[in-house]
Amino acid sequence: xxxxxxxxxxxxxxxxxxxxxxxxxxxxxxxxxxxxxxxxxxxxxxxxxxxxxxxxxxxxxxxxxxxxxxxxxxxxxxxxxxxxxxxxxxxxxxxxxxxxxxxxxxxxxxxxxxxxxxxxxxxxxxxxxxxxxxxxxxxxxxxxxxxxxxxxxxxxxxx
Amino acid sequence: xxxxxxxxxxxxxxxxxxxxxxxxxxxxxxxxxxxxxxxxxxxxxxxxxxxxxxxxxxxxxxxxxxxxxxxxxxxxxxxxxxxxxxxxxxxxxxxxxxxxxxxxxxxxxxxxxxxxxxxxxxxxxxxxxxxxxxxxxxxxxxxxxxxxxxxxxxxxxxxxxxxxxxxxxxxxx
Numbered sequence: 001x002x003x004x005x006x007x008x009x010x011x012x013x014x015x016x017x018x019x020x021x022x023x024x025x026x027x028x029x030x031x032x033x034x035x036x037x038x039x040x041x042x043x044x045x046x047x048x049x050x051x052x053x054x055x056x057x058x059x060x061x062x063x064x065x066x067x068x069x070x071x072x073x074x075x076x077x078x079x080x081x082x083x084x085x086x087x088x089x090x091x092x093x094x095x096x097x098x099x100x101x102x103x104x105x106x107x108x109x110x111x112x113x114x115x116x117x118x119x120x121x122x123x124x125x126x127x128x129x130x131x132x133x134x135x136x137x138x139x140x141x142x143x144x145x146x147x148x149x150x151x152x153x154x155x156x157x158x159x
Numbered sequence: 160x161x162x163x164x165x166x167x168x169x170x171x172x173x174x175x176x177x178x179x180x181x182x183x184x185x186x187x188x189x190x191x192x193x194x195x196x197x198x199x200x201x202x203x204x205x206x207x208x209x210x211x212x213x214x215x216x217x218x219x220x221x222x223x224x225x226x227x228x229x230x231x232x233x234x235x236x237x238x239x240x241x242x243x244x245x246x247x248x249x250x251x252x253x254x255x256x257x258x259x260x261x262x263x264x265x266x267x268x269x270x271x272x273x274x275x276x277x278x279x280x281x282x283x284x285x286x287x288x289x290x291x292x293x294x295x296x297x298x299x300x301x302x303x304x305x306x307x308x309x310x311x312x313x314x315x316x317x318x319x320x321x322x323x324x325x326x327x328x329x330x331x332x
Contacts (some may be wrong), residue, residue, distance in 0.1 A: 001204065004249045008208040011215050022218045033257065034206065040165030040204060042251065046173050049195035053187065085201045085251070086286040092275030092292040103298060110290070111302070114280035120253055127260040129329050132321065139317060140277065143309045148307040151298070 039154050040123040044083070047119045049066065051082045056092060062088060063101045071105040072148045079112030080141060104152035111144035205250040213261050221267050229267035237267075237312045241274030248279045251286075255279035263328050270318035274310055281306040 015023040016043065063075050085090070093106050116137050124133045150157035177195065181189020229237050248255055259272040282303060291299040 004208050008212050026214035026218040029217050030210040034210040039163050045198050048198050049191045052194045053190055086289050090289050090293045092257050114251055117252055123253055125258050127256040139313050143313055147305050154301045157278045
């Protein structure tokens with residue numbers, strides 16, 4: 001986070017020193033792009049706020065009690081619907097681990113959380129188009145399943 | 160009324176409902192409000208600098224440079240660049256989408272941008288450090304080791320598919 005602000009500040013100052021007019025144009029472009037996509041981000045915010053009403057205990061119970069393959073699938077679906085910043089997702093994953101959820105199920109959950117976004121659809125659609133958004137998300141779900149299964153192999157949870 | 164206007168009005172109503180929920184102690188409404196604030200704060204911190212950087216990128220990055228490094232002529236290097244760029248991206252996919260779109264319109268090809276977007280959700284450095292500290296370094300190393308080949312493989316497949324279909328990403332002007 002500090003890195004992001006540092007890089008932005010340095011880039012902005014250099015840009016300003018080299019060419020004032022261009023920097024003005026950069027700010028204009030940034031503002032235009034931001035306001036154009038803002039409704040999409042607001043939709044994401046509203047969707048996430050409601051989806052996350054599902055209490056963690058319920059998710060943990062589903063994930064912990066299911067058999068391995070079913071567990072991965074359910075974890076993947078939970079993770080796909082919503083999106084979480086890492087600082088919420090990982091502590092939550094830690095809690096699941098303590099409650100006895102297997103590594104591969106946790107892997108399915110965190111990977112789909114980051115990669116597959118039904119909730120981020122309003123923004124992705126505007127930048128990638130519908131077709132690409134759907135194909136990318138389906139592919140990402142497949143990748144997450146492969147990662148989860150590999151995790152199961154490495155941790156000896158599958159066999 | 161434009162679509163954007165409708166969204167803003169919808170969002171306004173959403174905020175009013177949350178505010179009212181706090182007023183009358185309506186638990187579900189307050190829970191929604193709490194979730195909302197967590198995400199809103201995250202986006203508020205990340206999006207303004209991220210978009211400013213995108214603006215600076217768009218006025219300064221030369222098309223030839225992007226084509227050379229992220230375009231088809233770059234060969235396998237574009238995968239490495241895509242992954243390196245993703246590793247340092249803050250905020251995950253919702254920041255990666257606009258960045259990828261800008262890269263694309265500056266001459267990056269599909270293989271690069273899919274590498275970037277996929278890697279932005281799998282190999283971000285700050286996220287991986289946090290993951291290792293909570294789930295163990297072994298978990299993170301296995302995940303990264305399995306992820307990287309998949310990132311490249313899927314980007315190559317998706318890239319080939321979209322090139323064949325002559326698909327074009329929406330312009331954002």
